[in-house]
Amino acid sequence: MDLKRIKDSIHFWYFQYLLVTCCYGLLPWEQCVINSIIFIVVAMVVYTAYVFIPIHIRLAFEFLSQMFGSYNSTASG
Numbered sequence: 001m002d003l004k005r006i007k008d009s010i011h012f013w014y015f016q017y018l019l020v021t022c023c024y025g026l027l028p029w030e031q032c033v034i035n036s037i038i039f040i041v042v043a044m045v046v047y048t049a050y051v052f053i054p055i056h057i058r059l060a061f062e063f064l065s066q067m068f069g070s071y072n073s074t075a076s077g
Contacts, residue, residue, distance in 0.1 A: 018024040
C-alpha cells in the first residue's frame with residue numbers, strides 16, 4: 001500500500017511540474033529539450049552556489065571581523 005502511495009505521489013508531482021512549466025501540451029521531443037535546458041540551468045546554479053557562496057561568505061566574514069576588530073581595538077586602546 002505504501003509503495004502505491006509513493007508512486008501516486010511521484011506521478012502527482014511530475015504532473016504538477018508539467019503544468020507549471022507548460023510542458024504538458026508539448027510533443028515528447030519538445031519536452032525532452034525543455035527538460036534538458038531546465039536541468040542544465042539548475043545544475044549551473046547549484047555548481048555556482050557551491051563554488052562561489054563559500055568564498056563570498058569568507059570574504060564578508062573577514063571584512064566584518066576587520067571592521068569590528070579595528071573598532072574594538074581602538075576603543076579599548
